[in-house]
Amino acid sequence: MFGSESLRYQLLIQDFAKVSEEGIGLLESKEYSLLQAKLVLRALAQNSSFDDWFRSFKKCQISYPELAHDRDVLEEFGIQVLREGIENPSVTVRAVSVLAIGLARDFRLVPLLLQSCNDDSAIVRSLALQVAVNYGSESLKKAIVELARNDDSIHVRITAYQVVALLQIEELLPFLRERAENKLVDGVERREAWKACLELSSQFLETGVAKDDIDQALFTCEVLRNGMLPETTEIFTELLSVEHPEVQESLLLSALAWSHQLQNHKEFLSKVRHVMRTSPFAKVRFQAAALLHLHGDPLGRDSLVEGLRSPQPLVCEAASAALCSLGIHGVPLAKEHLESLSSRKAAANLSILLLVSREDIERAGDVIARYLSNPEMCWAIEYFLWDAQWNLRGDAFPLYSDMIKREIGRKLIRLLAVARYSQAKAVTATFLSGQQAQGWSFFSGMFWEEGDVKTSEDLVTDACFAAKLEGALASLCQKKDQASLQRVSQLYNDSRWQDKLAILESVAFSENLDAVPFLLDCCHHEAPSLRSAAAGALFSIFK
Incomplete structure (x- = not known):
């Protein structure tokens, strides 16, 4: 029979099959120590002899009941379950296994994350990047840099840029700047590269941006909207002069955040009035009207009211979105026009504004209750309720539109509950x-x-x-x-x-240790994806 030192030696040389075979015999003798029991269970797990592991685990508890909640034994078993999940041929199983590693939060799982970073599925690689944020080891940082530079999936590269910024991997700054300035690169990817550059170095924008570059202009608007006021307000007028509807709409939204600083900027406000009168795009016109309304200009209010009364649903929806962007300042008009709108989404926009502002809760709640029969994304949901981590461009994910619809429903129901809708x-x-x-x-x-x-x-x-x-x-x-x-x-x-x-x-x-038998049963009898999820939960309940 093997002694403890012999068992350790065989494990050290990774002869798991031999240790498993001899270990089962040792357990049959009923003459073994607690340490020997742990070593045998480790060998059985690492040999993927899961049926033998479960039988032996139950048998060992007769002599050593404390094994039932032994953290080392359970987590060593969990590691092997997750390893099998990461190596499973099914993309779904591998994806769930990566998420389970995120749930586990254990550095012994870093090698499995590294393996997932090289997975042939873009979905799995993207998930591995997001989970890697919670680990941040040097080996993972190298893998993140490699994916940011060379991955063939734009979704994975964009995710890598975001993770690079979160982990402050400054060595990638020159590469990110090159991607941001390369007009041959997809616009969304360029904007994410710009964003990562700014988060890595606050001096990045001081070099200036080319206003004729639509992607850079859009990113500059986003930076302004998120709280970075430039040294001069002239940039607002310059960006509003860019003849592109998305840039103008984004700039006008950004200007709302700095309305106090812009209230005496006559040139800019004059330009806003001009845009409101002449733009062929409803979203731009009404966003300009909203800004003027905030500054007390009656032209802005009149334009918004005209839009809300429009029989054309798209025009009505654009006016409602602009009104929502005013937050609490848009509530009076929202209450006045809630029941006379030609657009279902416009009604949802104004109702969400009222619920968020805790105004006219019952009337607004009734509108949202009807909207839940077929929930759709609308401006107010994205602006007030949506989480940044949900990628609305995630068309690469299976059943993504269904996931979005369910998440919209969840958000709206929670809003009704929080607002105390009867x-x-x-x-x-x-x-x-x-x-x-x-x-x-x-x-x-x-x-x-x-x-x-x-x-x-x-x-x-x-x-x-x-x-x-x-x-x-x-x-x-x-x-x-x-x-x-x-x-x-x-x-x-x-x-x-x-x-x-x-x-x-x-x-x-x-964090209830009484759940251990339930989780082990799932690891033993469930489908592979759920086995991985249960293994991740085994780690989590000990945290």
């Missing part, structure tokens, strides 16, 4: 019921985040499965106790794949 629960139940019929449900956390324990408890008893799941997950996030964990685990077997992922994620963040 029918929020009924609207939630209706929407969740429809989602489940389509094969999807989701965990929005829309009530527990606001401390609304009663609503989440009511949802648990709802006849709709999706509402039950929503309530059970909310209860687990609130209480993190054995009863709430059991309630969630009872729903697991009847859940769809997407629901199961939501359950595993909530269990991970519950």
Whole structure:
């Protein structure tokens, strides 16, 4: 039989098969130490002998019950499950495995992330880059630089630029500047390169930008909108003179942030009036009108009212978007015209503005409740509710449009709950019921985040499965106790794949060690993607 030193030696030379074979015999003898049990379990995991590992793990607990929650044993097993997931031929399994590594947050998993950075799927590489932000080791930084320079997917390169900026990898600054200035490069990629350059070096814009370069002009507008005021305000007039609707609209939005500094800039305001009168583009005209309205110019108000009353839906929608950009200053006109709009999206825009401002909640809530029957992206959702990490250009991802629609619904329902709309629960139940019929449900956390324990408890008893799941997950996030964990685990077997992922994620963040048997059972019997998710959760509950 092997002693502890012999077991260690065989593990050191990575003869996992031999250690596994001899180790199983050692465990049969019932004459082994706790250390020997751990070494045998490590060998079985590293040999991917998972059936033997589960049998041996249960057997060892008879002699050493403390193994049931032994962090080292469980995490070594989790590493091997994730390794198999990363090497799986299915893109979905590999993608979920990368996300599980992000959930795990353990530096022993860096080699698996490096492997994912070389995956043949752009989706997996992009996800690996995003997860790498939470690790930031030198080896990962080298991989990030390599992807930024040479990846053949624009989506991956753009993601790499963003990660480079977050991790402050300054060695890539010359390359990023070259990409930003190269007019043969796709405009979106150029803007992301510009953005990364600025985040790496605040002096980057001091060299000036070419105003005849549309991409640079757009980026300059974005920088102005995000809080960087130039030494002189002349740049506003210069950019507004660029004969391009997207640049002019972006510049006018940026000018709203600096309206106080621009109130005495007569040349600029005169140019805004000229644009409002002459631009052939409705979005530009109404955005100029909104800025003038903010400065107390009656021409601006009259133009916005005319747009809101237009029978043409696109014109009405453009006017509503411009009004929303004024924030609280747009509320009076929004209340006045909410029920006389020709555009469904325009009504949603003004309703969201009112809900965000906590004004006329019931009337605005009724509009959004109807809008949820077929939720679409509109200006106010993107401006007030949307998260930066959602990439609206992500057409490379499967089922992305469906994901966007579900996320829109989630955002709107949460807004109704936060604003204390009286029918929020009924609207939630209706929407969740429809989602489940389509094969999807989701965990929005829309009530527990606001401390609304009663609503989440009511949802648990709802006849709709999706509402039950929503309530059970909310209860687990609130209480993190054995009863709430059991309630969630009872729903697991009847859940769809997407629901199961939501359950595993909530269990991970519950930090409840009583979940270990449930997670191990998932690692043993579930499909490969869910095995990886459960393995990531095993790491997370110990954090």
